[in-house]
Amino acid sequence: MNLQLDLHVWSVIFSSLCIAIGAFGAALAQGKSIVAALEGIARQPQSAGEIRTTMIIGLALIESLAIYCLVISLILLFVRW
Amino acid sequence: MENDCMLNSVSTAIGISGVSYPVLSLASAAASGTGEVSASASSASMIEPSIIFNRHWIEHTFHSVGGHHFVVVMMSLIIIAALTAFLAYCSQGLKLRHISAGQNFLELIYESLDNYVVSMMGPAGRKFLVLIGSLFIYILFSNYLGLIPGLEAPTANLNTTAALALVTFFSIHYFGLKTQGLKYLKHFAGDIWWLAPLMIPIHIIGELARPLSLSIRLFGNIRGEDIAICILFFLGVKAYFPFFHLPMLFLACFSCLIQALVFTMLTMAYISGALPHEEHHEDGHDDKTGKHSH
Numbered sequence: 001m002n003l004q005l006d007l008h009v010w011s012v013i014f015s016s017l018c019i020a021i022g023a024f025g026a027a028l029a030q031g032k033s034i035v036a037a038l039e040g041i042a043r044q045p046q047s048a049g050e051i052r053t054t055m056i057i058g059l060a061l062i063e064s065l066a067i068y069c070l071v072i073s074l075i076l077l078f079v080r081w
Numbered sequence: 082m083e084n085d086c087m088l089n090s091v092s093t094a095i096g097i098s099g100v101s102y103p104v105l106s107l108a109s110a111a112a113s114g115t116g117e118v119s120a121s122a123s124s125a126s127m128i129e130p131s132i133i134f135n136r137h138w139i140e141h142t143f144h145s146v147g148g149h150h151f152v153v154v155m156m157s158l159i160i161i162a163a164l165t166a167f168l169a170y171c172s173q174g175l176k177l178r179h180i181s182a183g184q185n186f187l188e189l190i191y192e193s194l195d196n197y198v199v200s201m202m203g204p205a206g207r208k209f210l211v212l213i214g215s216l217f218i219y220i221l222f223s224n225y226l227g228l229i230p231g232l233e234a235p236t237a238n239l240n241t242t243a244a245l246a247l248v249t250f251f252s253i254h255y256f257g258l259k260t261q262g263l264k265y266l267k268h269f270a271g272d273i274w275w276l277a278p279l280m281i282p283i284h285i286i287g288e289l290a291r292p293l294s295l296s297i298r299l300f301g302n303i304r305g306e307d308i309a310i311c312i313l314f315f316l317g318v319k320a321y322f323p324f325f326h327l328p329m330l331f332l333a334c335f336s337c338l339i340q341a342l343v344f345t346m347l348t349m350a351y352i353s354g355a356l357p358h359e360e361h362h363e364d365g366h367d368d369k370t371g372k373h374s375h
Contacts, residue, residue, distance in 0.1 A: 057346055
């Protein structure tokens with residue numbers, strides 16, 4: 001294997017690392033928020049609608065972090081260095 | 082593309098013309114580092130989808146008209162023309178009784194959008210129904226357009242989503258200034274007056290981050306899904322089993338709806354945050370069925 005990897009290959013490696021770490025963190029955070037929302041709904045089923053809308057907004061805000069990672073990795077991949 | 086400046090090359094690369102390059106030549110680039118040039122070159126040429134991804138077929142047809150933004154404008158025009166024609170057809174001869182199927186369908190759409198807006202903003206939010214509903218329908222159909230082979234989602238381009246987010250941004254501040262007047266500007270300074278030099282830049286950055294996150298969220302979701310579908314499809318073509326992308330397609334059908342919901346939901350949350358608060362509590366008391374927190 002050639003150790004003298006060029007910049008393109010480094011960008012491939014680190015873009016995949018970027019999206020992997022970003023998806024990891026976002027998945028943990030979304031799982032926590034969904035668990036909390038489900039517990040809330042199970043405890044108070046009459047307020048399920050409000051909890052659901054708030055949860056979706058929160059999920060969107062969390063997911064945007066993973067999407068930023070996706071955009072960064074797309075830039076790393078698609079720009080010809 | 083090599084000599085372009087940074088921004089231009091970023092936008093070009095994420096645009097339609099750039100999709101082919103990484104998908105096809107990633108393998109060859111990575112393999113050329115390990116010295117397997119010939120094998121990867123042959124595999125790359127085998128799956129080369131030049132007519133779809135190197136240049137879009139609309140750009141092939143209308144080559145003289147222009148750059149890669151032409152496709153996005155074209156797809157937006159397709160959406161607008163189709164929706165206009167459909168709505169004009171359905172809204173012919175509106176009646177109170179013995180309504181036609183088209184009018185029935187339009188009333189279904191209107192009522193569900195109305196319920197959606199009222200459940201988020203209260204009855205006072207009904208005057209924003211036009212804005213929210215237009216955004217929702219346009220984003221929803223734009224997202225779904227990308228799932229049709231050969232067509233391209235307009236929201237998979239940062240320019241479209243940035244335009245939508247700018248509409249949201251200006252409408253937030255317009256409605257805030259219209260309903261609260263100069264008191265709206267006062268809330269930028271925060272509650273404690275001597276913290277104002279700290280709070281004003283924080284609030285301004287927070288306001289500017291809203292359209293940024295709105296546009297990049299929509300763009301990234303839709304573009305990421307389209308790229309994932311495309312990669313899985315060509316993986317399937319390479320394996321003589323072109324159905325690998327079907328689960329991703331079903332996920333995309335769901336996620337397109339979710340993204341339209343999220344965009345409009347955040348728009349409504351921002352707009353109702355800019356409205357005066359006293360009005361909200363009154364609405365909460367009026368609307369006894371939906372609100373339990375007030």
